[in-house]
Amino acid sequence: MSQSSQPGEGIATDDQLLTRFASGDRAALDELFRRYRQAAFRVAHRLLGNEADALDAVQEGFIKALTHLEGFQGRSAFKTWLLRVVSNAALDLGRSRGRREVVRLDAVSGPIHSQLLRPDESDQALQREELGLQLADALATLTPIQRQTFVLYADAELSYREVAEATGASLGTVMSRLFYARQKLRAYLTQRTPI
Amino acid sequence: MNAFPPDRDPDADLRRLAEVYRRCTPPEPSTQQWQRVQHTIAEQTCPRSRSRAWPRSLVVAAVLLVSLIAIGYGVLRTGERAEIPSPVAVLPPEERNDEPFAVASVAEITIHDVEVADADRIAVGRLLLGQLEFARAGDIEVVESRPDPTERWMPTIAPNATMPLIVASGQEP
Numbered sequence: 279m280s281q282s283s284q285p286g287e288g289i290a291t292d293d294q295l296l297t298r299f300a301s302g303d304r305a306a307l308d309e310l311f312r313r314y315r316q317a318a319f320r321v322a323h324r325l326l327g328n329e330a331d332a333l334d335a336v337q338e339g340f341i342k343a344l345t346h347l348e349g350f351q352g353r354s355a356f357k358t359w360l361l362r363v364v365s366n367a368a369l370d371l372g373r374s375r376g377r378r379e380v381v382r383l384d385a386v387s388g389p390i391h392s393q394l395l396r397p398d399e400s401d402q403a404l405q406r407e408e409l410g411l412q413l414a415d416a417l418a419t420l421t422p423i424q425r426q427t428f429v430l431y432a433d434a435e436l437s438y439r440e441v442a443e444a445t446g447a448s449l450g451t452v453m454s455r456l457f458y459a460r461q462k463l464r465a466y467l468t469q470r471t472p473i
Numbered sequence: 474m475n476a477f478p479p480d481r482d483p484d485a486d487l488r489r490l491a492e493v494y495r496r497c498t499p500p501e502p503s504t505q506q507w508q509r510v511q512h513t514i515a516e517q518t519c520p521r522s523r524s525r526a527w528p529r530s531l532v533v534a535a536v537l538l539v540s541l542i543a544i545g546y547g548v549l550r551t552g553e554r555a556e557i558p559s560p561v562a563v564l565p566p567e568e569r570n571d572e573p574f575a576v577a578s579v580a581e582i583t584i585h586d587v588e589v590a591d592a593d594r595i596a597v598g599r600l601l602l603g604q605l606e607f608a609r610a611g612d613i614e615v616v617e618s619r620p621d622p623t624e625r626w627m628p629t630i631a632p633n634a635t636m637p638l639i640v641a642s643g644q645e646p
Contacts, residue, residue: 302519304515304519307514307518307519308511308515311514315507315510315511316501319499320498320499323499324499329499329500329502329506332499333502333506333510336510337510337513337514340510340514340518341513341514341518344514344518345518410496410497412493413493413494413497414497432494433498460490463490464490467490467493
């Protein structure tokens with residue numbers, strides 16, 4: 279799934295980068311950030327619903343993960359450890375800032391973007407926007423732990439086992455949470471008639 | 474234009490859900506936003522190189538000295554430290570829906586019988602969102618079939634192409 283433990287051709291593994299980072303190599307940090315910032319952002323954005331908060335959670339998560347590497351100890355892949363910390367930071371941030379119960383994907387093909395498109399593309403963009411808002415509403419119906427489990431699986435593309443490691447739950451519990459999350463999303467979206 | 478019209482078949486519904494999810498991926502922040510975040514992370518985490526160790530020590534010593542003096546004058550009234558807390562897994566209380574599923578490998582499973590109504594609960598491939606596939610009649614190659622040992626019913630492939638699984642035909646062998 280990542281370069282975490284298997285050395286590729288000329289590509290440093292996460293472990294190698296972490297070792298270099300520990301000795302003060304800024305470039306190693308840059309590479310780790312570049313490697314995982316997108317996944318971390320997607321997870322945080324789904325959990326918080328807006329870009330600014332998501333970036334805060336990513337920043338806080340990276341800082342915590344890198345300043346507390348002793349808690350990592352290589353028991354799982356760095357990506358799993360990082361996303362665990364980022365998603366927890368996002369949940370904490372959501373609680374402390376009074377989570378927007380209706381998570382909105384405001385910037386998904388937003389109005390400004392739509393105006394720059396041709397009419398047929400604009401229609402598609404509007405439809406996509408509407409779907410995005412419905413999906414956001416649907417995600418908001420999940421409990422925090424279901425949402426965390428779901429986005430770690432669907433957005434960060436962690437395996438069941440990695441999600442289990444990241445959330446501290448058993449494999450079966452992860453499957454259960456994903457099952458019910460999917461059921462809820464499907465039920466919610468089925469009731470809605472977009473456009 | 475309805476993404477989730479009623480009365481559709483369940484697996485198509487799930488495919489639509491996966492499709493919607495993929496299409497609604499949050500947009501990526503700008504380069505400037507990434508750089509700002511990256512800079513802050515580097516400032517707060519990057520261990521200083523050895524060449525910077527000496528000036529850093531000097532700065533730390535100076536700060537400590539000033540702090541001690543300030544404390545002596547009663548300027549600092551609290552000893553709060555700006556320390557980053559250790560990351561702790563946030564595990565919400567057990568939830569009503571948390572029913573651990575039994576987990577088994579493919580080799581450990583043999584399906585002897587299944588109700589048609591339960592057929593859509595059996596998925597092949599990566600579950601849930603992502604690569605979700607349901608096996609259809611055409612996906613299944615029957616290598617061998619034997620009658621049920623007690624009922625003596627003979628399994629067969631359902632003729633309906635949308636039927637996802639092998640079902641018992643009810644015919645005697």
